[in-house]
Amino acid sequence: MQVTPSTPGPPGDEDVPTCAAHPEMYLHELLDNPPVQSKVAKAIWAEYRERLEEVRNACAKCPLFVDCLYRAVVQVDVSGYVGCTTARERRRIRRMLGVSVQSEDFDTIAGVRAEGKPIDHQTVLATRSAFPADSLESIAERLGCSLSTVKRHLRRAREADAAPSPRAKPKRDDVPTVDDVLDCFDAVVEADR
Numbered sequence: 001m002q003v004t005p006s007t008p009g010p011p012g013d014e015d016v017p018t019c020a021a022h023p024e025m026y027l028h029e030l031l032d033n034p035p036v037q038s039k040v041a042k043a044i045w046a047e048y049r050e051r052l053e054e055v056r057n058a059c060a061k062c063p064l065f066v067d068c069l070y071r072a073v074v075q076v077d078v079s080g081y082v083g084c085t086t087a088r089e090r091r092r093i094r095r096m097l098g099v100s101v102q103s104e105d106f107d108t109i110a111g112v113r114a115e116g117k118p119i120d121h122q123t124v125l126a127t128r129s130a131f132p133a134d135s136l137e138s139i140a141e142r143l144g145c146s147l148s149t150v151k152r153h154l155r156r157a158r159e160a161d162a163a164p165s166p167r168a169k170p171k172r173d174d175v176p177t178v179d180d181v182l183d184c185f186d187a188v189v190e191a192d193r
Contacts, residue, residue: 059084124153
């Protein structure tokens, strides 16, 4: 499924990264929330792989690819498909590098939560980080969840900090080099091609 613009772009469009010239290629539910192969129909998996291959090829040709990938892995936690990677692939690369990037989830900081949705781990940690002086009861009230949920997520974070995963490198104080990021990219993304 080739996604092409309905009208040709302006002159000089070829100098603009594909993601900026044709954002519709990247703004798709399957790229924002990649499916798990064993949990979706073959047709959906095939559509995902086709779309993924299309955007990967476009990203790989971009002169900004290396800078985009590096910033998305090391500096800013963005959502969606960026720098030839899905959010899940960037998390794997960060674990391999021992890098942690704070997400800027303004809804979470503001205390906004969709009704009926469970609180995820990062939401609890981000809220605690945004309101360090609040009691755990206040955090739970702010998130609209139980005190035990907040305690469980904070305990999980403490345990993760105390015992790093055997597959993950220890957290690092220095900033990884571009070559470090590209090596991990090859191990995670290129191995999937």
